[in-house]
Structure formats: C-alpha cells, structure tokens
Amino acid sequence: MASLANVLLSRRVQEMVLNGEEPESLYICRDEKEAANVPSPLPPIPVIDLNLLSYSPLTSKAEEELQKLKSALCSWGCFQAINHGIPSCFLDEFRQVTREFFQQPMEEKQKYSKGVEEVEGYGGDPTPEEGQFLDWQDRLEDLENYTCKMRMVTEIVSKSMAKSLGLEENCLVDEFGERAALQARLNYYPCCPRPEIVLGLKPHADGTGYTIILQDEVEGLQILQNQHWFTVPTLPDALLILMGDQMEIMTIFKSPVHRVVNHMEKERTSIAVFYTPQKHKEIGPLDGLVNEGTPPLFNKDETIELHGGTRNVRRGVELKQATPLAITLATGERLYSTAKSKNLKRGKHDFRVIAMGESDMVLDGQRIILKTGQPSATV
Numbered sequence: 001m002a003s004l005a006n007v008l009l010s011r012r013v014q015e016m017v018l019n020g021e022e023p024e025s026l027y028i029c030r031d032e033k034e035a036a037n038v039p040s041p042l043p044p045i046p047v048i049d050l051n052l053l054s055y056s057p058l059t060s061k062a063e064e065e066l067q068k069l070k071s072a073l074c075s076w077g078c079f080q081a082i083n084h085g086i087p088s089c090f091l092d093e094f095r096q097v098t099r100e101f102f103q104q105p106m107e108e109k110q111k112y113s114k115g116v117e118e119v120e121g122y123g124g125d126p127t128p129e130e131g132q133f134l135d136w137q138d139r140l141e142d143l144e145n146y147t148c149k150m151r152m153v154t155e156i157v158s159k160s161m162a163k164s165l166g167l168e169e170n171c172l173v174d175e176f177g178e179r180a181a182l183q184a185r186l187n188y189y190p191c192c193p194r195p196e197i198v199l200g201l202k203p204h205a206d207g208t209g210y211t212i213i214l215q216d217e218v219e220g221l222q223i224l225q226n227q228h229w230f231t232v233p234t235l236p237d238a239l240l241i242l243m244g245d246q247m248e249i250m251t252i253f254k255s256p257v258h259r260v261v262n263h264m265e266k267e268r269t270s271i272a273v274f275y276t277p278q279k280h281k282e283i284g285p286l287d288g289l290v291n292e293g294t295p296p297l298f299n300k301d302e303t304i305e306l307h308g309g310t311r312n313v314r315r316g317v318e319l320k321q322a323t324p325l326a327i328t329l330a331t332g333e334r335l336y337s338t339a340k341s342k343n344l345k346r347g348k349h350d351f352r353v354i355a356m357g358e359s360d361m362v363l364d365g366q367r368i369i370l371k372t373g374q375p376s377a378t379v
C-alpha cells in the first residue's frame with residue numbers, strides 16, 4: 001500500500017498552492033515559537049574574490065584573502081564566491097531558465113517527472129525515512145549545460161581551498177578524481193500559506209564534497225551556527241560555496257547544517273550543483289594535513305566506528321568509505337540525516353560524528369567541540 005508520504009510526493013507542492021490547499025501534517029516540522037524569534041543579524045559569511053587567488057605568486061592582498069577563506073570554511077563551512085569566472089549575464093540567464101521552467105503549466109513539467117523514489121527528474125525529495133517530514137519544495141534534477149560551467153568553478157575553488165590550507169594546489173582536484181561528479185538541481189519553493197510551521201528544505205548537511213548554490217533575489221537559505229539560524233544574504237553575482245560531509249572528512253573544514261525557509265508571498269528558486277568525488281574513490285584526510293601532532297582519526301582503508309568519549313556520545317556510527325557517509329546530527333531533540341544517510345533510523349544514531357577538524361557537534365542541545373586531529377574518544 002502506498003504510504004501517505006508517497007501519495008503526497010506524487011503531487012507537486014506548487015499544485016497544492018494553486019489549489020489553495022493547506023500543508024498536510026507530514027509537512028509540518030517547524031516550531032512556531034522558533035519561527036517567531038527575531039531574525040539573527042546578517043551573518044559575516046565572507047565574500048571571497050576568487051580572481052585574486054588565481055595568480056601566482058600571490059600578492060599580500062591575495063594572502064589575506066586566503067586566510068579569510070580558510071577561516072570562513074573552518075567556522076561557517078561556506079563562503080560567497082565572486083569573480084569566479086562565470087559572467088553575471090549567464091547566471092541571470094540561468095535564473096530566468098529556472099523560473100520559466102517552474103512557471104510552465106503542470107502538464108509540461110510532468111513530461112520530466114520522476115517516480116517518488118527516483119532522484120533524477122521533476123518531483124519532490126525521494127521518499128523520506130519513516131518519521132521524516134516533507135519539504136515544501138519542488139525540484140528538477142540534472143542539467144548539463146549549467147554543470148559544464150560549474151566544472152570551471154570547481155577548479156578554481158578547489159585550488160584556492162588547497163592553497164588556503166598550505167597544500168599543493170592540485171591536491172583537492174586529485175582527491176576528487178578525474179571523473180568527479182557534478183549534478184545540478186533546480187529548486188523551487190512556492191509561496192507557502194504556513195511558513196511558520198513548514199520548511200522549504202529541512203535541516204540537513206550535504207553528503208557532497210561541496211555544493212555550489214546560485215540563489216535568486218529572495219532570501220531563504222539559512223546556516224546553523226552556534227545553535228542559531230543565520231540567513232545567507234543574496235548577492236547578484238555570487239555563488240555560495242558550501243562544504244559537504246566529504247570535505248569535512250578530507251580537510252579541517254566544516255560541513256554546515258542548513259535549511260530553507262519559505263515565505264507567504266514570495267516564491268524562491270535556487271540552483272544547487274553537487275560536486276562529489278568520483279564514484280568508488282576512497283577519500284580520507286588530505287596527506288599534508290596529517291602529521292605526528294595530528295594523526296588521522298581513521299585510516300583510509302578501514303571501515304571504522306567512531307565513538308565519542310562521553311557517556312552521551314558512546315553510541316557510534318559506522319563510517320564506510322565505500323558508501324559515504326553515514327553521518328547524522330541532532331538539533332535539539334530532532335534527528336535529521338544527511339543526504340547520504342537516509343538508511344539510518346531515527347533514534348538509533350542520534351548524533352553527528354565528526355571525523356576530523358574542529359566542528360561543533362550538537363547533541364541534545366549540548367555543543368561538543370572536537371579539536372583537529374584529536375581522537376573523538378578523548379572529547
């Protein structure tokens with residue numbers, strides 16, 4: 001028998017909005033009180049000029065920019081990239097293509113539709129795990145032309161990130177492999193009659209290497225930092241570069257928890273490009289980051305179980321390199337799994353395991369810091 005989630009996911013939220021329907025209970029995941037909180041001030045998510053970083057030798061201004069980049073990625077896990085080499089007219093054109101796609105009549109869009117359990121095509125998030133909420137969002141996955149342009153961006157971004165860590169500039173490009181995957185997704189967040197109790201995209205961390213997000217002029221993306229949600233400002237020419245779980249394992253950068261809020265009277269579109277190391281490629285902390293003082297938390301060729309040292313974090317999650325990444329996190333009482341860990345059951349794994357790097361781990365409202373290179377058992 002089809003579950004209620006499957007029945008709902010076989011319909012588009014845009015359709016529900018056009019029919020004037022209220023969100024069903026499975027979409028309701030937000031605490032009204034939290035939504036009523038005064039919005040946090042605009043976050044100092046750094047804006048990085050990638051053009052400055054593409055020349056060698058680096059000028060002193062570029063060295064400063066590299067430090068800014070590293071510090072942004074260790075604390076926020078993301079930055080707004082400008083002068084990335086993609087002309088703003090192209091970005092605008094793609095924003096327009098995205099809007100036009102979702103403005104088409106439903107019958108036209110349905111030509112691209114996917115089954116509720118499939119990933120590629122027009123539809124909603126594939127059927128969630130038992131107990132997960134649904135997102136007030138429609139999406140279209142897989143777009144070749146756009147991903148080609150973004151491949152150029154990944155090159156300059158990966159090189160800049162490697163340089164910011166004091167490593168050889170190609171080491172990240174190599175770690176992702178020649179056939180590193182790029183997958184684009186158009187996201188559409190229709191106006192929502194109850195934005196205070198529904199989310200466009202529930203809190204999650206990306207299972208990617210990293211994700212490149214092009215926002216339109218409507219804000220909505222928020223990053224969790226010190227248990228507060230910060231809205232990412234929209235900048236016309238910027239691409240938001242957001243670290244995923246696999247970068248967190250390879251480097252000292254953080255894979256931030258993020259979500260998307262809806263608006264009652266404004267629709268929003270975004271294009272997310274997921275950049276992931278090539279299939280079956282082993283990943284692990286980059287060699288140059290591991291030395292005697294900071295031994296790796298796990299060996300590249302092992303399947304390991306990480307344990308936190310305190311009573312609360314003793315239950316572990318297996319991190320299998322072949323199928324990255326079984327990482328989950330708890331935000332207060334609620335558990336959300338990352339994109340790649342949907343097979344984890346709620347309640348069984350109720351914390352986020354940090355493989356390496358300084359990151360915050362939210363556990364039942366507590367914040368635990370793992371220092372770079374320390375075995376998690378000594379938390």
Ligand SMILES: O=C(O)CCC(=O)C(=O)O
Binds near residue numbers: 201215220272
């Ligand atoms: O729409 C956005 O700004 C973010 C999308 C996102 O986080 C995702 O697709 O994983």
Ligand SMILES: [Fe+2]
Binds near residue numbers: 204205
């Ligand atoms: Fe995401």
